[in-house]
Amino acid sequence: MLTIVLNGCAIWQATTMPKQLQDRQIIVTLSEDKRSSWLAIDSELKQRYALQVVGEFPLTSIQVNCLVYRVPDNQSVSDVIAHLKTDQRIQLVQQNQVFAGLRSQAGDAYAALSYAPKMLGVDDAHQVSTGKGVSITVIDTGADKNHPDLKGQVEVTRNFVEGGEASFSQDKHGTAVLGVISARADDGVGIYGVAPDASIAIYKACWYEDANSRALCSSWTLAKALDAAINASSRVINLSLNGPADELLKQLITTAYQRNSVIVAAANEHSDQPGFPASMDKVIPVLAAGPDGHVAKPVWPSTLKLFAAPGIEILTTAPRDGYDFVSGSSLATAHVSGVAALMLQFKPELTPEQLRSALVSRKMVEKSELASVNACAALKRFGCSSRLSLNSTTVVHFFI
Structure with missing residues (x-):
């Protein structure tokens, strides 16, 4: 919970962690040269691994599109990452880490x-x-x-x-x-x-x-x-x-x-x-x-x-x-x-x-x-x- 205090009084609270900091998330990057296949890849990954999409954003400086998925509780995050790393269509896959x-x-x-x-x-x-x-x-x-x-x-x-x-x-x-x-x-x-x-x-x-x-x-x-x-x-x-x-x-x-x-x-x-x-x-x-x-x-x-x-x-x-x-x-x-x-x-x-x-x-x-x-x-x-x-x-x- 985030609490903002002004003059000893709480003025704003949030009870949920921002979605970008929640657990069990992985980031998959797809390169620009595979743009025509982005939707098909996304659809296949969601179906095969029961992944839930929680975000998507481009990184234009390195010419990739990032898909953020939540791995279901009944699956191992590390196992899903290991499987995705064998997919030649994916440029990079990693856990959404905390700093x-x-x-x-x-x-x-x-x-x-x-x-x-x-x-x-x-x-x-x-x-x-x-x-x-x-x-x-x-x-x-x-x-x-x-x-x-x-x-x-x-x-x-x-x-x-x-x-x-x-x-x-x-x-x-x-x-x-x-x-x-x-x-x-x-x-x-x-x-x-x-x-x-x-x-x-x-x-x-x-x-x-x-x-x-x-x-x-x-x-x-x-x-x-x-x-x-x-x-x-x-x-x-x-x-x-x-x-x-x-x-x-x-x-x-x-x-x-x-x-x-x-x-x-x-x-x-x-x-x-x-x-x-x-x-x-x-x-x-x-x-x-x-x-x-x-x-x-x-x-x-x-x-x-x-x-x-x-x-x-x-x-x-x-x-x-x-x-x-x-x-x-x-x-x-x-x-x-x-x-x-x-x-x-x-x-x-x-x-x-x-x-x-x-x-x-x-x-x-x-x-x-x-x-x-x-x-x-x-x-x-x-x-x-x-x-x-x-x-x-x-x-x-x-x-x-």
Whole structure:
């Protein structure tokens, strides 16, 4: 059940999970070159496996049509998937998986309370770049775009969750991420974002089951949001979320990368794997660092080139005109997305791989693949103004 509370009173409730997050669902993709057979294939699959159609949507960026079925309770989901994988007419079949946001509960009025801008060298970087004109798509929950520090900062909002519009402006996770990236600067209100002049789109693909739960997304909702971001030619895609390996999302992220999008994703240091999509080599995977530069050592052996940015006790925006201290690699991811926008304003021709390489300011631990992120240092690599100072660079290291 989802409950929206205003001034201590429940103002909206939903007792059913959105259809995109319900269980026992599989996604079947059919390629464009088989369009003439789509209806016949659908009819045959429903009859042979007693499948119930619960959704259908195109992903034009990768030229497929997606059919979402519910597998009956008396059948094994894995067995049905195994059978469908032998059908040569089907491009891909997988379970509709669940992903979660990585947030733990924990000249602007509150700017002095935030260590992140200094740690990232943002104050100096803003002398030459504020992310102006760089498109960032935040794929997350909804967000309070009318918050005093966010009003006028969001150019596009879209909802990909059934019934998600009702709670869009009350969603905590997206509001927190948005504040880190794009809170207005020098307006005398609250905080300021890393890239306050970026062109922001927020796509709601995640949903709260109840007031105390994590934000949840699915393969279905994320695929539609990624497809929209690719078709909009977004330069930066922020994925402050994490979950199981997903072949459909992998195809979309690879396509986004090939079309020059920088994809930034949260890594999960508290799991036995970094999680997906952080594990992809096309993605910039980010861990959370604290104000003292410490990063929790992942429990998984690292074969990734990991990045660290402020993510512990970050002061950011909260729904209903509020502010809160929030922790998690979701916030660290948002910081890196903002830095990417600063770099792309200054040097628009950067490819995703060139930008990723330029983000590495120093190794943080001998023999580690963990690299700190500093906006000032990254911009100076491209011959940026000598006015920029590197005095704010913070050494980040594993906390063991």
